[in-house]
Amino acid sequence: MNIVVSGGGTGGHIYPALALIREIKKETKDVNFLYIGTEKGLESKLVTRENIPFKSIHITGFKRSISLENVKTIMRFFKGVRESKRMLKEFKADVVIGTGGYVCGPVVYAAAKLGIPTIIHEQNSVPGLTNKFLSRYVDRIAICFEEAKAFFPDHKVVLTGNPRASEVLHQDRIKGRISTGLSVGEPVVLIVGGSRGARPINEAVLKSLVQLGGKPYQVLYITGDVHYDEVKKEVELIGNPKNVVIKPFIHNMPEVLAGTDLTVARAGATTLAELTSLGIPSILIPSPYVTNNHQEKNARALSDHHAAKLLLEKDLNSQKLVEEIDRILLDEQKLNEMKKASKQLGVPDAVKRLYQLMKELVDGKK
Structure with a gap:
């Protein structure tokens, strides 16, 4: 053919x-x-x-x-x-x-x-x-x-x-973690703003670093190539907690996602397909700058089924971000319910x- x-x-x-x-x-x-x-x-x-x-x-x-x-x-x-x-x-x-x-x-x-x-x-x-x-x-x-x-x-x-x-199915969970310098044991939250990053998400994460440093989970924080140097300068002043790994970009996203317990991300269609395929709960922060506001509508397709938490960019701040991560990742029952709901939406x-x-x-x- x-x-x-x-x-x-x-x-x-x-x-x-x-x-x-x-x-x-x-x-x-x-x-x-x-x-x-x-x-x-x-x-x-x-x-x-x-x-x-x-x-x-x-x-x-x-x-x-x-x-x-x-x-x-x-x-x-x-x-x-x-x-x-x-x-x-x-x-x-x-x-x-x-x-x-x-x-x-x-x-x-x-x-x-x-x-x-x-x-x-x-x-x-x-x-x-x-x-x-x-x-x-x-x-x-x-x-x-x-x-x-x-x-x-x-x-x-x-x-x-x-x-x-x-493509994200059948990936090695342990290999995905090791490839980014994460430990195998503790839970992982992936925070990513897309291939180029997202300034509002970066700003919220930077203001949350001290708080995140005291949490019983790991954070893989992808800044986007455009913002990486600026973020690293800020991190040098604040300090980089041991449980927070910062990268500009990752090329093996399917593998890394397999080792993730919770994802904070925009609501692009490809991202949501990957998350639901693996059954990963998410906190979705739709970009308000896209045609027909389609990312918010994408996000609602998950949040309406309890597979994700919708957090609009206008409501995003460091305190809210950490609260939402804790509310899901530190509540085993909530986490498992969202995993099940996410998996059910996957095709x-x-x-x-x-x-x-x-x-x-x-x-x-x-």
């Missing part, structure tokens, strides 16, 4: 695509992949680094205000459609899946117009503009949250979960479900 994958712009669109490709490759050799993205996007680096065939088109997103740039975007879209049709024909694509971002628009639309089976994968509880547009043309719409169903034609929707969830077989969906669509075209 020849599978074309398209997704770009942010890691939330790219990492599920890469997870899908990696996991399918593990299961079968009788498959070829082509990834279509943008040359300047993050996907061009991440995809080529994994030796996945990569081609690019030029496309930009629409401005929300009336602008001459939107006219140029429409012209780029139709040019992207023509280029995508050529690439799809050359590759002899059997099926095309878009995982989000502007680049999916022309690629998936081109496939639909050529009669090639198409799927879009929506990671968030509230879909973006591109997937809303494409939902009219594709054969199937794969979702990760039940809440997303209301935005799409009901007969096309399939709950598959996020492929990233499949760990996402890759198998998506691959089966692809095969059904391809077989149906024959």
Whole structure:
């Protein structure tokens, strides 16, 4: 089977695509992949680094205000459609899946117009503009949250979960702890603000360091590369408690998550897929700076089911942060109840479900 994958712009669109490709490759050799993205996007680096065939088109997103740039975007879209049709024909694509971002628009639309089976994968509880547009043309719409169903034609929707969830399963809990310098015995709370970090979370943690130093648990604190030097200067003045490990970034997140008992994080779709797959309770601090406030809606999909505590950024301070960590991590019954609730929301077989969906669509075209 020849599978074309398209997704770009942010890691939330790219990492599920890469997870899908990696996991399918593990299961079968009788498959070829082509990834279509943008040359300047993050996907061009991440995809080529994994030796996945990569081609690019030029496309930009629409401005929300009336602008001459939107006219140029429409012209780029139709040019992207023509280029995508050529690439799809050359590759002899059997099926095309878009995982989000502007680049999916022309690629998936081109496939639909050529009669090639198409799927879009929506990671968030509230879909973006591109997937809303494409939902009219594709054969199937794969979702990760039940809440997303209301935005799409009901007969096309399939709950598959996020492929990233499949990658975090079967990780070694002890190995994950040792890799970051944590001890094997005491409980661990992971605090992370995303790949680039989040200043409000960093500020709250820095003000909490002295308090955290006296707790009977360990803290793995990921600052983000952008903020690391600034944080380290502050830590030198305050002092670094022995039970707090500070890192700028970790590349083995699935492994590290396996060794975590509680996570404090933003509410990106990929993060939540990983947490629920492993059944990890969380304190979610949604970014208020995202389109349609989708992170808060993602977070509520967990907090409404008692799998997470929702803490809005405007309510975040050092005292509140420590209180919430203690309330969950130091109450064994509460912790176990949240673990169970989190695990029940996980959809760990996402890759198998998506691959089966692809095969059904391809077989149906024959």
